[in-house]
Amino acid sequence: MPLEMETPLPYQRDQRCPYDPSPALRHAQREEPVTRYRMADGRDIWVVTRYDDVRDVLTDDRLSSALTPLTLMVPGVDDTGLEISPGSFVNMDPPHHTRLRRTVAGGFTARRMRELTPRLEQIAETCLDDLERKGPGTDFLTAFANPFPLLAICELLGLTDDQRADYLALTERAPGLAATEEEALSLVADAHRFMSDVVTAQRAHPGDGMIGMLARDHGDDLTDAEIVGIANMHLTAGYDTVAATLGLGLLALLDHPDQFALLRDDPAVLDTAVDELMRYLSVISATGGRTATEDIELRGVTIKKGEYVVPALAAANRDPDHFPDPDRLDLTRPQSQQVGFGHGLHRCPGAAMTLIEMKVGFTALLRRFPTIRLAVPREEIAFRGYNMVHGALAIPVAW
Template identity: 40%
Template structure:
């Protein structure tokens, strides 16, 4: 059976294909294309959750590809990042960065995120149209992660372009070139920071490397690149899809406008409904693994379809409905187990601030084109809009924003 994630129509509307796949079996062997290597695609929620936490499904891509001929030219800093490691290396690397993404650390960043959001929104044309992706969803997370890492403002446009190229579907040469550009830039930035130390996250990682050698130089570069890319890519896609989901359901948009304290508790349902991560990164079975009644032989690749699992009707009643009253805790958009996204608290804080600002400043914002004319990024790993044209329609001078005390936050 062919892999539905490789079909041309998949980026625009993956959920019917996912539903058809899951109805047959929540774990199936699929082919990437004519003559392509097979892999096992996991679409059921319980099976996906189990796969994401099973230590027998390794993420050590270096071990998987050892001795295999490859025509790819990814930089090792990208090919062998923390995402592609197993314990104990993964445990050691993750421990070095988790402190910068705790709830307390993120709370301290909120004033900066709010100011950056306002600065971007101040530049919007009065009536539009404005591309919300290009003018907000892309630049804001880049600004935030670059500030956190200590990337100079003058370098951020290039970083943003290289990161986008890293997810260019069907363009391996572009992806490989971007991986080298990012890694080479990170090596130069690390050298600059050694000469002129600061207090950013990257400076702290350099101290860990140079102080007690918990990081090799290669690991330092790789971790810096990973944080730079992963620190904004998921958030960018989530901001676009969350705003679109609400604009296509005006009653839900107006509900949050009246009760903005409910925005934070609505984020999990928005993440479940349209996950910014379509398919989790590569895994392979180190020994035979039975999943959903299907035996996966040792050495076989396994792909976990996050978007499908988040709409599994066995876990979520009426999964194709956006229900802001639903308790969507347990969705898999940030992963599960030891590889769960370390930056999840930061992503949710940025989304909370952005949605509140849009609700307050542009209460009548609307799509500038019909939904079927929107363009989506062509990539199987992440799901995001290439552009989201909107008419912002700012609030009238003197109009008071909704009283946040009028809503009661849900838990």
């Protein structure tokens, strides 16, 4: 059973505004940008908050992902027996990371994204049909923001309709970080069994999606377990983050009517708009952390070998030294390498897919529902507690 949950510093949000980093993070960024923080279970981490430092940390090969406990940011959960899943290269270092990441590159080429876009547009319209059919008062998350990216990533991977239905049932069981260890491990085991069956089928008859591509083009180089790990990593990473960004993105646009109208009425701002929403919202507040493999100096602070470093992405994306007027949502802001996707060799491989989903999703939504609004008072919107992905719990809408 996890310890009583206190949101660790890198994940803290301002209680007055769900989009902003907490006052404690802002103070650290101003006064002590590399700050020591003690977790509820007694472990110490170094929290890095400034943009340039975060980028340096994410490209420093003296900081290891593979050596970092999988549950570093989940106080009280025993790491004993937990191993990095074969194929989950986000938790690996080169050369293993490099070998596995290279195999998925073909799934995210510009050509592949162009091929997928018409299908994603169809999926978006189908989800919006469901929203319209359910009528005013419907939760935007359950009707659109959740199913759209889930179906999109299933399309990318090449899951059949039956397999998508089975996986949707799994996602509905997903526990938060306050779940028991037994609940979390049970879901992990079920997800592994589900994907193992998919990979076995695709080994025999490779489809056109990423899993089929891996089986067909890299089948001699990848084990079934590695393909399972790659696929499950993309399902989990490519679903919840996009869903949360679509939900919080709509809420932020409704909170800023001028920006809502700009995106609705001027398609020319779409590229900068989705980049700005990624920066402003930063639904992944921080990475899972890195472990120093030797003593490192950062802004005059010595991080000793074996100590943990956690880059605070949300704070870095609001660094006033890099982003002018960083707390202002400006959909025309020039793109400036926000770190919502990470940076360096661990930059999210599905970034291109995420941006297309955002463009397709918001374009379709604002065309179909140009007068969309909240169906409840703004103060009734509640947000997740401590979670690796920040987001709203429900967003009832009307039009």
